[in-house]
Amino acid sequence: MNTKKKRILGIILILLVVLVILVVFNIGVFTNVLTSFKSNADISSSPPKWIFKPVLDHYIHVFSKGGYNFGKYLQNSVIIAIISTLFATLVSIPAAYSIVRYHGFGEKILGATMLLRLMPALALAIPVFLIFNKFHLIDTRIAIIFMHTLFIIPTSLLLFIGYIQDLPVEIEEAAEIDGANIIQMLTKVIIPVLRPGIASTAILGFITSWNEYLFSGVLSFKNSVTATVGTSFFITSYQVEWGPMAAAITISSIPTVIFIFIAQKSLIRGMTAGSVKG
Amino acid sequence: MRRHRIKNKKIIGWLLLLPITIWLVCFALAPMLYGLRLSFYNARINNINNPDFIGFGNYIKLFQSADFGASLLWSLRFAVIATLIQMVLGVLIAQLFNRNFPGKSAAITLFLLPMVISPFLMGTMFRLLFNEFVGPIAYLLSGITGTTAMLGVAFVNSTILGADAINRTPFVFINVYSAMQGVSQELIEASKVDGANAFQRLMHVTFPLISSILWVTFLEKLLASFLIFELVFALSAGGPGSFTQGISIYIYRRAFQRSDYGMASAASFTLAIMLLIPSLYLVKRMLKGIK
Numbered sequence: 237m238n239t240k241k242k243r244i245l246g247i248i249l250i251l252l253v254v255l256v257i258l259v260v261f262n263i264g265v266f267t268n269v270l271t272s273f274k275s276n277a278d279i280s281s282s283p284p285k286w287i288f289k290p291v292l293d294h295y296i297h298v299f300s301k302g303g304y305n306f307g308k309y310l311q312n313s314v315i316i317a318i319i320s321t322l323f324a325t326l327v328s329i330p331a332a333y334s335i336v337r338y339h340g341f342g343e344k345i346l347g348a349t350m351l352l353r354l355m356p357a358l359a360l361a362i363p364v365f366l367i368f369n370k371f372h373l374i375d376t377r378i379a380i381i382f383m384h385t386l387f388i389i390p391t392s393l394l395l396f397i398g399y400i401q402d403l404p405v406e407i408e409e410a411a412e413i414d415g416a417n418i419i420q421m422l423t424k425v426i427i428p429v430l431r432p433g434i435a436s437t438a439i440l441g442f443i444t445s446w447n448e449y450l451f452s453g454v455l456s457f458k459n460s461v462t463a464t465v466g467t468s469f470f471i472t473s474y475q476v477e478w479g480p481m482a483a484a485i486t487i488s489s490i491p492t493v494i495f496i497f498i499a500q501k502s503l504i505r506g507m508t509a510g511s512v513k514g
Numbered sequence: 515m516r517r518h519r520i521k522n523k524k525i526i527g528w529l530l531l532l533p534i535t536i537w538l539v540c541f542a543l544a545p546m547l548y549g550l551r552l553s554f555y556n557a558r559i560n561n562i563n564n565p566d567f568i569g570f571g572n573y574i575k576l577f578q579s580a581d582f583g584a585s586l587l588w589s590l591r592f593a594v595i596a597t598l599i600q601m602v603l604g605v606l607i608a609q610l611f612n613r614n615f616p617g618k619s620a621a622i623t624l625f626l627l628p629m630v631i632s633p634f635l636m637g638t639m640f641r642l643l644f645n646e647f648v649g650p651i652a653y654l655l656s657g658i659t660g661t662t663a664m665l666g667v668a669f670v671n672s673t674i675l676g677a678d679a680i681n682r683t684p685f686v687f688i689n690v691y692s693a694m695q696g697v698s699q700e701l702i703e704a705s706k707v708d709g710a711n712a713f714q715r716l717m718h719v720t721f722p723l724i725s726s727i728l729w730v731t732f733l734e735k736l737l738a739s740f741l742i743f744e745l746v747f748a749l750s751a752g753g754p755g756s757f758t759q760g761i762s763i764y765i766y767r768r769a770f771q772r773s774d775y776g777m778a779s780a781a782s783f784t785l786a787i788m789l790l791i792p793s794l795y796l797v798k799r800m801l802k803g804i805k
Contacts, residue, residue, distance in 0.1 A: 250610065250613070251616070257610075258621060258625060264677075282648075283653055328534065334526075338523065341527070341528060342527065348542075350800055351794065354734075357743065357762075358765045359782035361766075366548070366562060389534065393534070464634055467635060485639055488635055492631060492632070507685060
């Protein structure tokens with residue numbers, strides 16, 4: 237009886253500590269969501285109000301403010317994230333297949349993509365800005381897509397290598413005996429069995445693109461602005477519109493937060509790729 | 515026949531790598547070489563098509579500049595402190611989660627949530643929450659700090675460390691936690707039978723088995739923290755003044771606010787060269803894990 241009591245007490249203690257940790261780590265996000273539903277008067281009241289009458293004003297303002305086209309920014313974000321992820325997948329799968337089954341030169345490419353991830357992004361941002369400027373690609377979605385694809389490639393490549401390593405060679409050998417060429421091998425054999433892996437890799441790619449700020453910010457000013465970049469437009473030299481900004485941040489965070497709830501396992505696999513087996 | 519097949523195989527292996535190679539050359543290698551070239555020129559927005567060659571002029575100016583040195587120092591201090599805080603927190607929380615308790619899966623999801631939010635949005639969020647006049651968190655903390663000026667000189671570094679810890683500790687946690695899950699439960703039980711307490715089990719059983727992952731995570735975190743940009747840019751923009759101007763913010767300001775592309779390129783390549791050896795070492799370690 238005594239040991240049972242002790243165990244229950246232990247679990248309660250652990251739950252309490254976990255609760256404190258979760259509160260500390262999420263209080264920022266939580267308070268920001270609260271702020272987005274406060275009226276301007278409630279936002280500037282001191283001491284801050286924790287109980288108040290929620291209003292939707294800022295959400296309406298975000299979508300209707302003159303010269304601020306949040307709907308378009310969201311649309312840009314979605315298009316850029318989907319196409320970049322698609323490009324990165326199309327480029328990474330054959331490369332990963334070559335690295336696992338053909339060896340040789342591929343390992344140098346893999347090393348290069350990993351090095352790219354560690355190098356200062358600004359060493360790339362400056363020349364890319366100037367080159368794209370020369371080719372009149374600034375403020376186009378394709379410019380951002382080119383760069384986001386590059387940033388999605390390293391993780392995608394690592395994940396696809398892992399998935400392909402796990403495939404039994406026998407199905408490929410069978411296909412080879414049946415006379416399949418390399419294109420058929422990839423499209424008819426490899427890609428169909430990789431489908432779940434492709435889906436989880438794509439989720440990670442989408443988040444990478446959606447969250448990126450430096451290149452999206454440098455390469456756009458009006459037409460190709462993404463949601464993440466657009467939230468900063470509420471800060472001007474005259475004033476900061478706290479309420480709409482909080483609302484814009486909340487909306488921009490929703491897709492990634494949904495993904496952590498529906499695809500936690502694949503996210504973890506992606507986040508730990510490269511270091512877990514090291 | 516056989517030789518023909520081997521040759522064929524080589525060509526196919528190479529062709530499969532062609533798209534990724536083109537992408538890397540066009541959007542990484544070529545721009546970087548152009549940037550390297552720029553670093554030897556006095557290149558500004560008005561003469562960008564016809565910049566003046568000045569040899570090592572930018573690099574000499576850079577090493578004489580107190581600003582550049584101060585930025586490097588800020589980044590170095592930030593990287594070391596942020597990494598230590600997050601490694602310790604990440605390991606402790608992973609150890610806490612490395613047991614069964616009700617609601618564990620939901621707790622992990624909630625703990626990972628700050629990690630999937632863009633560092634830029636996280637920074638913007640904290641800029642609001644730590645605002646001197648309207649920030650609710652600044653107000654909550656003023657009981658301890660005695661002021662709501664969390665973005666002033668006295669507290670801005672701590673604010674950045676705190677915001678980054680919230681954003682990035684989950685990354686350390688998930689790496690360490692996944693590794694801990696791989697440690698055999700039998701070993702833990704055996705050491706329990708031998709009378710080892712929780713601390714001894716962590717030090718003498720778990721750590722030696724996951725040391726390689728801890729080391730890789732530590733290095734990766736250290737390099738990433740050294741280059742931190744988005745969160746600081748959104749939170750303090752390097753201010754007040756240039757008080758929190760790390761090396762990435764320094765380069766960004768030089769390039770995109772002062773349009774001094776030559777000098778900014780020189781700074782970014784100095785940085786790349788400084789980081790090259792630890793980065794190559796880390797890549798080698800990671801490659802070893804993949805094979």
